[in-house]
Amino acid sequence: MRNATGPSPLLTAVLLAPGALWFLGLLVLPLGVVIVFSFGERAAVGGYQAAFVLDNYLNLPARWTAFKNTLVLAPIGTVVCLIAAYPLAYFLAVKARPETRTALLILVIVPFWTSFLIRTYAWMFILGGRGLPSLIEWAGLGEVRFINTPFAVLLGIVYAYLPLMIFPIYVSLEKLDKRLLEASEDLGASPWRGFMQVTLPLSAPGAVTACMLVFILLMGEYLIPQLLGGGKVFFIGNALVDLFLQSRNWPFGSAVAVSLVVIMLATVSVYMRFAGRIGGARDVSLV
Amino acid sequence: MRGYAALIYVFLYAPILLIVVFSFNSGFSASDFKGVSFKWYAKAATNTFVIDAVVNSLIVAASSATLATVFGTMAALALQRVKGWVRTVFDGLIYVAIMVPGIVIGISTLIALVSVFGLLNTALVALIPALAGPEPPLALGFASLIAAHTLFNLALVIVIVRARIAGMDRSLIEASADLYATPWRTFRQVTLPQILPAVLAGFLLGFTFSLDDFVIAFFVAGSKTTLPIFVFSSIRRGVTPEINAIGTVVLAVSLILLFGSQLLLRRGHGRPRRA
Numbered sequence: 376m377r378n379a380t381g382p383s384p385l386l387t388a389v390l391l392a393p394g395a396l397w398f399l400g401l402l403v404l405p406l407g408v409v410i411v412f413s414f415g416e417r418a419a420v421g422g423y424q425a426a427f428v429l430d431n432y433l434n435l436p437a438r439w440t441a442f443k444n445t446l447v448l449a450p451i452g453t454v455v456c457l458i459a460a461y462p463l464a465y466f467l468a469v470k471a472r473p474e475t476r477t478a479l480l481i482l483v484i485v486p487f488w489t490s491f492l493i494r495t496y497a498w499m500f501i502l503g504g505r506g507l508p509s510l511i512e513w514a515g516l517g518e519v520r521f522i523n524t525p526f527a528v529l530l531g532i533v534y535a536y537l538p539l540m541i542f543p544i545y546v547s548l549e550k551l552d553k554r555l556l557e558a559s560e561d562l563g564a565s566p567w568r569g570f571m572q573v574t575l576p577l578s579a580p581g582a583v584t585a586c587m588l589v590f591i592l593l594m595g596e597y598l599i600p601q602l603l604g605g606g607k608v609f610f611i612g613n614a615l616v617d618l619f620l621q622s623r624n625w626p627f628g629s630a631v632a633v634s635l636v637v638i639m640l641a642t643v644s645v646y647m648r649f650a651g652r653i654g655g656a657r658d659v660s661l662v
Numbered sequence: 663m664r665g666y667a668a669l670i671y672v673f674l675y676a677p678i679l680l681i682v683v684f685s686f687n688s689g690f691s692a693s694d695f696k697g698v699s700f701k702w703y704a705k706a707a708t709n710t711f712v713i714d715a716v717v718n719s720l721i722v723a724a725s726s727a728t729l730a731t732v733f734g735t736m737a738a739l740a741l742q743r744v745k746g747w748v749r750t751v752f753d754g755l756i757y758v759a760i761m762v763p764g765i766v767i768g769i770s771t772l773i774a775l776v777s778v779f780g781l782l783n784t785a786l787v788a789l790i791p792a793l794a795g796p797e798p799p800l801a802l803g804f805a806s807l808i809a810a811h812t813l814f815n816l817a818l819v820i821v822i823v824r825a826r827i828a829g830m831d832r833s834l835i836e837a838s839a840d841l842y843a844t845p846w847r848t849f850r851q852v853t854l855p856q857i858l859p860a861v862l863a864g865f866l867l868g869f870t871f872s873l874d875d876f877v878i879a880f881f882v883a884g885s886k887t888t889l890p891i892f893v894f895s896s897i898r899r900g901v902t903p904e905i906n907a908i909g910t911v912v913l914a915v916s917l918i919l920l921f922g923s924q925l926l927l928r929r930g931h932g933r934p935r936r937a
Contacts (some may be wrong), residue, residue: 386740386845387740387743387744390736390737390739390740391736391737391740391741391744391748391752393732393733393736393737394733394734394736394737394752394816394820395737395752397733397809397812397813397816398752398755398759398813398816400809401771401809401810401812401813402755402758402759402767402813403755404774404778405767405770405771405773405774405775406758406762406766406770408770408773408774408777409766409769409770409773409774412773422776423773423777459670462663462666462667463666463667463670465663466663466664466666466667467667470663470664471667479667479671481924482671482674482675483674485917485920486674486675486678488867488870488916488920489678489913489916489917489920490874490890490909490912490913490916491874491876492874492876492890492893492894493681493893493909493912493913494677494678496681496893496897496901496905496909497677497678497680497681497909498677499897499901500677500680500681500684500901500906501677501680503901505690505901534673534674534677537670537673537674538674591761591763592763594763595762595763595764595765595766596763597764597765597877598876598877598894602897612763612765612877615765615766615769616765616880619769619772619773619881620881625773628769629769629773632766632769632770635763635766636762636763636766639761639763
């Protein structure tokens with residue numbers, strides 16, 4: 376392999392400089408500031424006053440409800456998504472006719488790239504007072520309320536993240552060597568046993584990736600609990616908005632933000648170790 | 663199985679369709695379907711707040727997608743040859759930029775910029791007294807919004823363009839060098855045409871992200887209003903059919919951008935690569 380076309384170190388540096396500056400100024404610096412602020416004190420008028428105290432971290436239980444809601448609803452949402460997504464991914468990869476497969480797959484992905492806010496708003500419209508409840512009342516079936524319940528938040532979560540769950544599972548099922556299933560059938564295994572012992576384990580890496588993606592995004596969720604939980608079912612994201620924009624307690628907010636990222640990283644690394652053992656998912660990557 | 667699949671598709675599309683249908687409803691609520699009209703579209707199109715928000719969103723999306731595409735492509739081209747710690751650091755930063763929740767990026771950018779601006783404003787006013795006034799010389803606004811969106815788009819573009827470079831035919835570049843083309847000419851005539859679909863797709867996806875982002879913009883926009891911020895604050899005041907009309911237009915625009923980017927990613931490449 377010749378390397379005559381390789382650029383000079385200077386050219387490489389020039390090419391990398393703007394990107395490096397951006398990452399430094401708008402990622403490393405802000406995250407560093409949050410870590411520093413999380414050990415500070417709240418100034419009398421709000422904002423930050425330099426100090427080195429652990430009070431903000433010791434005070435975290437004050438926002439226990441937000442942590443609890445996030446740590447309960449994010450895993451439940453992930454599991455419900457997985458259960459809802461798997462059969463469809465299986466259908467697309469194994470049962471769907473090749474001519475229609477691509478179109479059906481595009482139809483799954485399209486909602487994920489369309490406006491998140493508008494899609495969540497759609498459920499607010501459906502579940503809210505002028506939507507489904509007004510129709511139910513109009514039909515004389517009594518008064519019901521969907522919005523601002525954990526159910527509404529969970530529904531919004533499944534709706535928003537289902538496409539993201541389906542895609543990686545589909546990819547792993549599609550790569551599956553169909554001859555393995557034939558071999559299992561030839562050896563006298565029932566279709567169910569073939570599915571349990573061949574298909575399911577081989578699609579595990581895809582499912583592991585998909586669950587991790589959805590879980591990470593759910594941990595930082597703000598809009599769904601805000602719009603469909605209406606301040607009653609709130610996540611850590613909602614607590615952060617409250618702390619930074621309403622009570623302007625930056626140091627405490629920073630401590631909550633740092634904790635969120637730490638919990639996320641810890642959960643993901645534990646999960647990857649565990650999932651790596653059951654799924655053999657060594658090459659799972661985010662992008 | 664087929665029935666279940668149909669059910670999931672209904673679940674995915676029914677809410678979107680409802681928004682579209684009710685955006686044409688002249689009545690005020692779901693149980694109040696009075697007939698087809700464009701009155702909510704007309705109302706949205708003549709609302710100066712909506713027009714203002716749309717213009718702001720387009721300015722921010724176009725600027726951040728352009729900056730990210732140029733800088734991201736440059737970085738992707740350099741990163742293909744770089745090894746060692748530079749590459750490890752860049753990979754780590756890209757990973758962090760994509761993985762850290764938008765809300766944490768939003769608040770950390772807010773407090774970092776407010777703190778830095780606070781220090782700089784004091785210094786600037788001390789140095790140039792003419793800058794003193796009711797408005798500080800540096801404040802959150804277009805620049806901070808564009809800069810924050812560019813960060814995420816940068817990571818997005820680098821990932822997409824790098825995937826394309828990895829699948830590129832290297833022998834053409836070597837052939838071009840053998841034929842005494844300058845590196846710049848090789849880039850323009852060999853490399854760029856090959857990576858162009860990925861570069862354009864990165865631009866469109868970045869544009870879509872910026873147009874749709876609420877969480878980051880909410881914190882760093884200062885007094886500026888983007889369309890998602892406008893929609894969010896109107897939703898908080900109550901659900902109105904006008905939002906349905908705006909939502910329908912937003913959905914249509916993001917669909918067009920999405921199909922554009924997918925078409926570009928497919929060109930010459932067997933299957934779409936998704937970030």
